[in-house]
Amino acid sequence: MSIKTLGFIGLGTMGEPMCRHLAQKSGFKVIIYDRQTEPLQRLSALGVEACETIDLMAQTADIIFLALPSGIQVEDVCNNHILPNARAGQIVVDLGTSPVTLTHALAERFQAKGARYADAPIARTRQAAQEGRLSVMVGCDAETYATLQPLLSCFASDVTHCGNVGAGQVVKILNNMVLVETVVALSEAITIARRAGVDGEMLFKTLMKGSADSFALRNHGMKSVLPENFPERAFSTDYARKDISYALALGEQFGVPLPGARTADKILASASEKGLGEYYWPVISKVIATDAA
Template sequence: MSGSVGFIGLGVMGEPMCRNLAQKSGRPVLGFDRADAPLERLAASGVTRAASLSALSEACDVIFMALPSGAHVEAVTLGADGLLAHTRPGQVIVDLGTSPVELTRDIAAKFVAAGAHYADAPIARTRQAAEEGTLSIMVGADQPTFDVVRPLLATFASDITHCGPIGAGQIVKILNNMVLVETVVALSEAMATATRAGVDGKLLFETLMKGSADSFALRNHGMKAVVAETFPERAFSTTYARKDIGYALSLAQSVGLRLQGAELADQLLEKTQAEGFGDLYWPVVSRIVAKSN
């Protein structure tokens, strides 16, 4: 394929991914978002504004979606005048967000029935990684579809893993997020305990980085958010983190497992929302852990 590429969802992560795609792919890129500002910024990189979802679908061979949740993906793909209504044989639809596994497979089946192709390719890592083109992406797709999308994904990702058939990418990403959230809960517990026991929290984390407790979560979420007490809006929010934990719990239930660590993380995120921190960067859960009991 060598035609136009579409990109739907130009938020915190979507905008830099779309910019990298336009600058590196050598293909025309059409963008669509409800907000004007990212489209105005992306115009400098050669991204053309699509007037509607239908116009984007009709013009593009490959369409990426970087949307906040499975509900948004469902609306964009299956809603009135959504992508499915305008798809055509051979077209490729790629979900870059984190969506429920069963919903992903259901949406994919509808596109496949129409002669199109579908891939779940949820992204991992930070906004800085999106800017630098060094995201990690976990792909669920058949081999021919993976072969088509991989060069395009490589414009904004440095690690691309083919995890298996449709849905496999979501499974791996959901479990990635589950482990990340549970790790930050553990770091928050360590910070709260150290502080109350008279040890400086920053010193604690810097020392943990030198030992077996070191991790990506410690170096990024721990040092840059929990220690720094920095939990901005327009980052990955508590509400979104709890959504992903909900996906993990549903996935585990579907295979007959109970995940008590994930249940605890869900409860703490629920308390964080109840305290009015739902829109803040989700490591703010550390505040709830620190004041418990």
Template sequence: MTTAIGFIGLGVMGEPMCRNLAKKSGVPVYGFDRADAPLERLAEAGVKRAATLAELAKLCDVIFMALPSGKHVQAVCEGDDGLLAQADARHTIVDLGTSPVEASRELAKKFAAKGAQFADAPIARTRQAAEDGTLSVMVGASAANYAKLQPLIATFASDITHCGDIGAGQVVKILNNMVLMETVVALSEALETAKRAGLDPKVVFETLAKGSADSFALRNHGMKAMLPGTFPERAFSTEYARKDISYALDLAKSVNIQLQGAELADKVLGQAIDAGDGDLYWPVIARVLEKSRT
């Protein structure tokens, strides 16, 4: 029986997920973040502030992390006052971010040595989905741990898949992001080719959406970002996207396969970063071809 939930990382996705947990889980929720603003907003939903990771671990038996990268997860878990130092048999730690597969499995072993449980449960979909509680979550965990976590995850997700044991959720999420990024590279090529051929790119994308090229990437990244040229900061950045494609390439190397599409996506993301767009919403890669005009 979960007595209290901790939530670390109250950023673009973490804040609405934590809010849904507080409103729907029926148990106390404690938040931890370096920024004050999200904690102040979440207080209205009943989320209480934990001053330190040690305090969070003392108060909570299930702790979710929504952090930018595997490096951040390791810092929170393995730092001097991190979760591993506090962990015992009552704890279940859940990584909601995208992290390297082997790093997740190694962390799981370290928590197991303390008697604690660990699960990888990376999220997919948009901030609006996080607000609405309709995220997709891919879980890597034992069957028993999944059964315990599923009702809690259901407070912020409408599609929850048990992909297998530890690391399986990360494999599926990394492949999800890889396919998405390769698709957006293709959309960038189609967009710039249509412009140079003298066509209205809006008409092109709307027509593609009526045919076999239709996709989530086309309707969201293509129509809502690339067509209007809207690439805000404080969204999923090009730097973060390249981090995720690097996880795909590392995974491919570990299973002895070359992924030429992923290599191309990595190259284009790198070119966008080199052009100064690393902090912008990552469909800004459309500018790479646009800037190649001669």
């Protein structure tokens, strides 16, 4: 496949740094679209060109990356803008977390137009996006993966081919399910420790030396739960619950009850009901502490 132009839609907290790395390292022309003007202006300094409409991008770009909040936006953008303009050989890549059923359906629609669709959801933190150290879980055929891997490596230190279309979403959804359940456990642990007169920082640092050590502990625990740092404009409680809903859907599809995920979903729902839906999702630790009062 001859690649001349890359398109990137969605320049939010994660999308903007990913696009920046892509523009700086890929060697290809990059065109962008977002409703907000600020990231467009910042990226224009790198020679990136803003596109007036998604339809125009679909007519121009050979590979289009989508960094959108949820499957709702992905479905809208694809069905109403990209698919009507899709052409043979074009590749559309969903970098967000979307339902597996939607991923399969969109792949079939693009295939009918001679185009290809890949799911490549990202994992890790906002800082990792800034530093180009994301993890990407890819679902597509081997030929498409060979084309995408060098491009994804522009903003990721780990790119894993998980299988055919949909496999990347399955792995990412399960990644987020395990992560949220782990933060629930950390939140419960620090609540008990503090009530027992045990220092929370000492607890977490000691857990890091033992079998309870994890990425969640070193990042979400130490950097958010312990200092009670839950900023807005980070991955929110509402977004986390969206991802848990995708895990629960998989559990229902394959007959797995997922009691841990259901507990996490209830805590996330409680956080949203308490007005914390827009805050960084480890804020559930405050809910766990409050509900235990």
